[in-house]
Amino acid sequence: MAAGAIAPEIQEIAGRPRLSFLEGLRGIAALYVMFHHMSRQLWPGPGFQGSVAPVGYQRLITGPLAYGHLAVDLFIVLSGFCLMLPVIRAGGRLRAGTWGFLRRRARRILPPYYAALLLSLVLIRLLISSQTGTPWDHCVPVTAAGLLMHLFMVHDVYTSHFQVWKQIDHPLWSVALEFQIYLIFPPLIWLWNRVGGIAATAVGVFAVGLGSFALHFSPVKILFFDYIALFCLGVATCAAATSDIAPWPAIRRSVPWRGITLITLVALVLLNIFFNEADRAALLCDPLVGIFSAALLVTLSISPRSLLRNCVQWKPIVFVGTFSYSLYLIHAPLIQVIWQYALKPAHLSPVTVFFALLSIGSAIILGISYGFFILCERPFLIPARSSARADLPAVPAI
Numbered sequence: 170m171a172a173g174a175i176a177p178e179i180q181e182i183a184g185r186p187r188l189s190f191l192e193g194l195r196g197i198a199a200l201y202v203m204f205h206h207m208s209r210q211l212w213p214g215p216g217f218q219g220s221v222a223p224v225g226y227q228r229l230i231t232g233p234l235a236y237g238h239l240a241v242d243l244f245i246v247l248s249g250f251c252l253m254l255p256v257i258r259a260g261g262r263l264r265a266g267t268w269g270f271l272r273r274r275a276r277r278i279l280p281p282y283y284a285a286l287l288l289s290l291v292l293i294r295l296l297i298s299s300q301t302g303t304p305w306d307h308c309v310p311v312t313a314a315g316l317l318m319h320l321f322m323v324h325d326v327y328t329s330h331f332q333v334w335k336q337i338d339h340p341l342w343s344v345a346l347e348f349q350i351y352l353i354f355p356p357l358i359w360l361w362n363r364v365g366g367i368a369a370t371a372v373g374v375f376a377v378g379l380g381s382f383a384l385h386f387s388p389v390k391i392l393f394f395d396y397i398a399l400f401c402l403g404v405a406t407c408a409a410a411t412s413d414i415a416p417w418p419a420i421r422r423s424v425p426w427r428g429i430t431l432i433t434l435v436a437l438v439l440l441n442i443f444f445n446e447a448d449r450a451a452l453l454c455d456p457l458v459g460i461f462s463a464a465l466l467v468t469l470s471i472s473p474r475s476l477l478r479n480c481v482q483w484k485p486i487v488f489v490g491t492f493s494y495s496l497y498l499i500h501a502p503l504i505q506v507i508w509q510y511a512l513k514p515a516h517l518s519p520v521t522v523f524f525a526l527l528s529i530g531s532a533i534i535l536g537i538s539y540g541f542f543i544l545c546e547r548p549f550l551i552p553a554r555s556s557a558r559a560d561l562p563a564v565p566a567i
Contacts (some may be wrong), residue, residue, distance in 0.1 A: 190469045191482040192257050193491030198240040199493035200339075200486075203236030203500045203534065207526040209304050210508050211519040224540035228519060232441065239437075241343060242458035245396045247477035248347065249403020250466055252411075254352055257412050261362050268356040274351045276549055282344050284545035286319060286500035289338040291553050292502045298507060305505040320347050350400050357404065361521060367416070373401035399459045400410055406463040426467045433461035489535070494544035496534070503534045 195470040201337075208231050236359050256263060263270045293309055300306045315333035318324040325345040334342040353373075377398040408417045437457055489496070507530045512522045516552050 174381060180382060188470075189482040189487050190478050191247065191251060193483065193486045194243065194465075194490070195493040196486040197481070198243050198247075198489070198492030199496045200531075201234075202237050202240045202497065203531065204239070204502055204527065206304070206340075206501055207456050207523060207530065208234040209237075210504055210526065211523050213302070213304050223233075225231075230520070230523060236441065237455065239458045242399055242455055243398070243462045245347075245350070246401040246403035246406065246459055246462035246466070247401040248350070249405075250407040252351075253404045253407035255410060256358060257408065261358070263355060270277060270355060271351065278344065278348055280549045281340070281495060281498060281541075281546040283320075283494075284541070286337060286341070288499060288546070289341075289502045290316075290395075292506060293337070297502060297505045299503075301509060301513075303505065305501070305509070307339050308501075309336055313334050313502045319345075325349075332461065338498075340497060340501055341480050344498075346396060347356060350397060353400075358400065366405055366412075370401050370405040374398045377401075389406075395455070399455075401463075402459050403466075404461055406466050409463075410467040421471065422465065425469075426464045426471070429464035430461060430468050433457050433464065437461065482565075492546065495542040495546050496538040499538060503537060507533060521551065 201304045212227070212231050265273065282535055289308075290311065293311060297305060300309070301423050312333065315324065315336035318326075318333050319341065321481070322345040324336070327334055344454055354439070357369060357373060362371060364372070369441055373551075377395060380397075408414075409420050437454060440457070441455055469475075504526065508526065512525055515522075515531060517525070
């Protein structure tokens with residue numbers, strides 16, 4: 170029942186210092202999230218004072234960028250994949266044990282997170298504390314309860330009368346969610362080694378469904394609790410892509426992974442065309458993105474010399490992937506500063522401002538994010554003995 174070792178047909182690519190396509194996917198997803206938030210900065214949607222709906226050719230811009238939450242789905246599946254790969258290489262066990270695993274996760278995630286939290290608070294105190302009719306309005310003012318819950322990483326837990334999850338820096342709720350997901354990984358591996366991967370995945374997904382049903386009738390909510398199911402899918406995907414223990418080799422050979430990748434991608438594009446509201450499409454899109462992500466990861470894993478993998482491993486994209494966590498942590502307040510002090514006073518058209526953010530703004534944010542990575546993230550990187558750089562967090566963000 171053990172998770173097993175890396176399959177012989179995978180060892181050639183798994184023996185490299187890292188699988189670059191994983192960081193390439195992180196880079197692509199992180200850039201998409203940033204572009205999504207830039208689009209929302211100009212066309213924030215209903216509920217914002219003075220917000221104007223995009224019309225005509227503006228919808229060609231906002232339409233493809235409306236689904237920032239879909240990048241979260243990819244990040245969560247990717248997280249399960251990356252964390253499972255060293256477990257498979259170690260014969261189905263956590264090398265450092267449960268507490269060692271959690272310590273490594275805390276060391277990897279928390280220092281940059283707290284540095285980003287401090288940076289956002291300083292920017293709020295000095296520059297961006299006012300309401301401006303943009304998504305940043307959710308972040309201010311900062312309450313004592315909001316600050317306390319952010320410090321203890323529980324700001325994704327809320328009730329209908331008590332919501333602080335978007336305060337300070339609105340994407341940071343997902344760091345809390347991911348850190349909570351880490352807590353279920355050791356029990357999942359324990360179950361995996363006793364009943365097998367397929368059964369463990371089924372139990373995990375069933376537990377998520379049961380938990381979601383219970384939370385529906387509870388006054389307490391956990392933001393996007395269903396992402397745990399996507400994490401379990403990512404764990405199983407890693408086994409399907411790399412394990413040499415039955416039934417995974419047969420699954421790897423018999424399932425048409427490329428066809429599933431293409432079909433789910435087409436389905437997602439059609440949903441984007443025929444659904445005008447992203448929230449209405451989310452119930453259909455999220456499971457499809459989970460399946461697409463799983464099929465894509467297996468396809469890339471077993472096709473080391475394919476054109477698709479070479480594109481994902483394009484060096485500039487991989488480079489962005491290496492500091493994608495830092496980019497995720499601080500891009501939102503930087504977008505607000507650039508827009509509020511450099512672009513808004515120029516009284517340009519929304520489309521002009523958007524392309525200015527997309528070009529000059531992106532260059533500035535990427536440069537600052539890389540500097541943040543050097544100062545606040547890289548010192549806490551743990552040398553990765555696995556091929557997938559499992560120390561890199563999934564950095565979900567919407």
